[in-house]
Amino acid sequence: MKKFLVSLLGTALLLGLMGCSKLSSEGAKQQQSAEATSHANELIYASESEFANLNPILEETNLDALLFRGLMRFDEHNNPVNDIAENVQISDDLLTYTITIKNDVKFHDGQVLTVDDVIFTIDSILDDQNASFLKSDFIHVKAMEKVNNSTMKLILDERFTPMLDKLTVPILPKHAFEGQDMRTTTFNQEPIGAGPYMFAKWDRGTSLTLKAFPTFFGTKASIEKVIFKFIPDSNVRALQLKSGEVDIALLDPNQVDELSKVEHLKMYEVESADYRGILFNMKFNLWQDVNVRKAMSFAVNREGIVKGILHGFGTEAYSPLQKHAYVNDSIEHYEYDLDKAKQLLEQSGWKLKDDGFRYKDGKKLSFTITAPATDTVRVNMANYVAEGYKVIGADVEVAALDWSNIVIEDTEAFMVGWGSPYDADHHTYSLFHSGESSLTSAGYNYGSYANANVDELLGEGRSTVNPNKRKEVYMALQKVLAEDPPFAYFAYVDAVYGINKNISGVKERILGHHGAGFLWNVEEWKWNDR
Numbered sequence: 001m002k003k004f005l006v007s008l009l010g011t012a013l014l015l016g017l018m019g020c021s022k023l024s025s026e027g028a029k030q031q032q033s034a035e036a037t038s039h040a041n042e043l044i045y046a047s048e049s050e051f052a053n054l055n056p057i058l059e060e061t062n063l064d065a066l067l068f069r070g071l072m073r074f075d076e077h078n079n080p081v082n083d084i085a086e087n088v089q090i091s092d093d094l095l096t097y098t099i100t101i102k103n104d105v106k107f108h109d110g111q112v113l114t115v116d117d118v119i120f121t122i123d124s125i126l127d128d129q130n131a132s133f134l135k136s137d138f139i140h141v142k143a144m145e146k147v148n149n150s151t152m153k154l155i156l157d158e159r160f161t162p163m164l165d166k167l168t169v170p171i172l173p174k175h176a177f178e179g180q181d182m183r184t185t186t187f188n189q190e191p192i193g194a195g196p197y198m199f200a201k202w203d204r205g206t207s208l209t210l211k212a213f214p215t216f217f218g219t220k221a222s223i224e225k226v227i228f229k230f231i232p233d234s235n236v237r238a239l240q241l242k243s244g245e246v247d248i249a250l251l252d253p254n255q256v257d258e259l260s261k262v263e264h265l266k267m268y269e270v271e272s273a274d275y276r277g278i279l280f281n282m283k284f285n286l287w288q289d290v291n292v293r294k295a296m297s298f299a300v301n302r303e304g305i306v307k308g309i310l311h312g313f314g315t316e317a318y319s320p321l322q323k324h325a326y327v328n329d330s331i332e333h334y335e336y337d338l339d340k341a342k343q344l345l346e347q348s349g350w351k352l353k354d355d356g357f358r359y360k361d362g363k364k365l366s367f368t369i370t371a372p373a374t375d376t377v378r379v380n381m382a383n384y385v386a387e388g389y390k391v392i393g394a395d396v397e398v399a400a401l402d403w404s405n406i407v408i409e410d411t412e413a414f415m416v417g418w419g420s421p422y423d424a425d426h427h428t429y430s431l432f433h434s435g436e437s438s439l440t441s442a443g444y445n446y447g448s449y450a451n452a453n454v455d456e457l458l459g460e461g462r463s464t465v466n467p468n469k470r471k472e473v474y475m476a477l478q479k480v481l482a483e484d485p486p487f488a489y490f491a492y493v494d495a496v497y498g499i500n501k502n503i504s505g506v507k508e509r510i511l512g513h514h515g516a517g518f519l520w521n522v523e524e525w526k527w528n529d530r
Helices: 002-040 115-126 233-243 253-259 290-298 302-309 338-347 377-391 453-464 467-483
Strands: 041-047 072-074 080-082 087-088 096-101 141-148 151-156 197-203 207-212 225-230 249-250 266-270 276-281 314-316 358-360 366-372 393-401 415-417 487-493 495-500
Touching: 041 233, 080 087, 080 266, 096 115, 115 141, 115 151, 207 314, 225 276, 233 249, 233 253, 253 266, 253 495, 276 377, 290 338, 290 487, 302 314, 302 377, 302 487, 338 377, 366 377, 377 415, 377 487
Parallel strands: 041 225, 041 249, 366 393, 366 415
Antiparallel strands: 072 080, 087 096, 096 151, 141 151, 197 207, 207 225, 249 495, 266 495, 276 415, 276 487, 314 487
C-alpha cells in the first residue's frame, strides 16, 4: 500500500510537473508572442556614435527632428516653411519679423508652447554662459517683444537674409529650465520637446529609445518606437543590418554591393552636400605659408579617392558651396598636379634631400593627419593622401584615434567632414569667420582660420537681399577661399542607407554632413507588414 501510494504520488507529481512544464512552455510562447507584438512596430537605427547630450542648442544630433520642432522647418527641397509658426510677416525694411504661432502645440509634458518659450530659446542661445554653437545665427537679434501668448515681434539691428532658415531652431520649454543651469540640467539627458516623438529611456553605451507622442500637432507617428542603437564600428553596423538586428544604417561605400543583394533590404543612394578634406590648423607655422597649403591640395588624387575609396558614391570636391545654387565653377579646382605642388614647395624654400623628403631651415616637411578611428572612410582617405604626399617630399603620418582622444583644435591637420544643403550662410560663416574660432567662441572654426576679405564677404552675404547680388558675394567668397584655402577639399560623399524594404514613406532630399537629414520625416514612415 505504501509502495502504491508512493507510486501514485510519484505519478501525480510527474503529471503535475509535466503540466507545469506545458503551462510554462505555453506561457513562454505567449510571452514571446506578446513581446513580438509589442516590438513589431518599432524602428531600430544603427547610430554611428552616442551623444553627449540631447539639448539642441548645445549639440546637434540626428534626433533633433524627432524630439523637437521649430517655428520653421525644412521641407523636402530644403526650403524653410512654417511649422510651429502659423504666420510670419516681414516689415518693408526687413528688420521686424511679426510671428504668430499655432495655439495647439504642446510639449511632451502637456504644457502649451507659447511665444515665451520662443523668446527663452533665442535668449538662451545668445547667453554667453550657455556657449551655444548657434549664437552667430542670432547675433543680429536686437530685441524680442511679446504681443500675446501666440504673437511676438523679432527685431533685428540689420538685415539678415537667412533669418527664416535660422528659425528652424528647436524650441525649448522655458518652464523646464527654471532654477537650472543650461549646461548641467537633467533636461540635457531627459529632454522635453514638441516633436512627433518623446524621450523614453537612455541606456548609456547601448541605446536610446523614443516613443510616439500621441498629441503631436502635426502628422502623428505611425511607428510607435524609434530606437537608436549605438554601434561605432561600421562593420558591426553592416552585419546587424544584414541579420535584421537593426532596420536602418548608413553604410560605408565598400559595404553597399554586398548588402544590396540581401533580400530584405533596400538601398537608398542620396545626394549630399557632405564633403571630406583636410583642415589646416593655422596655429602651426607650417600652414601660415599659403604655398604649402596649395601644394597639399594639388597633390591629392581626387579621382582615385572617388573611384577607389568611395566606389563611385561621390564627386570630386573643390568648394564648400559646390552643391549650392551659388557655386562658383570657375575657381581653382586643384586638379591633381604633382609638378605644381613641387614648384610651390620649391618657391617656399622646401628643398628635396637624398632621403626623398624636403627640408627648410633644418626642419623636415612633416605633419600628422588625425582622423576618427571609427570612420573607416576618413581613415582610408587620410592614409591614401599621406602616401601620395611622399611623392612631393612630405613625410606625413596618420593618427586614427577614438573621438574621446581627439581635440580638433589641437591637431596639426584633421580629416574634416562638413557641408550643408541649406542657405549659403550655413556651415560657411561658422567655419571660416575669424570670430568663430573654437578657441574664443563655440563656433566651428577649429583651424583658427582668419582672412579679412572672407570675414567681410561672409558678413555681406548675410545682409544682401537681392538673390543675384547675393550670388555674386558667395561666388567671390569661394574665389578668396580657393586662393587662401582653409581646407584641402577631397570629395563630396553620397549617403547610402540600407533599410528594411518593408518600410515605406521615406522622402529623399539633399542631405547634410554625415548623412544628416535622412530621418527628417520619420513620423510619416510605416511598416507595410505590421
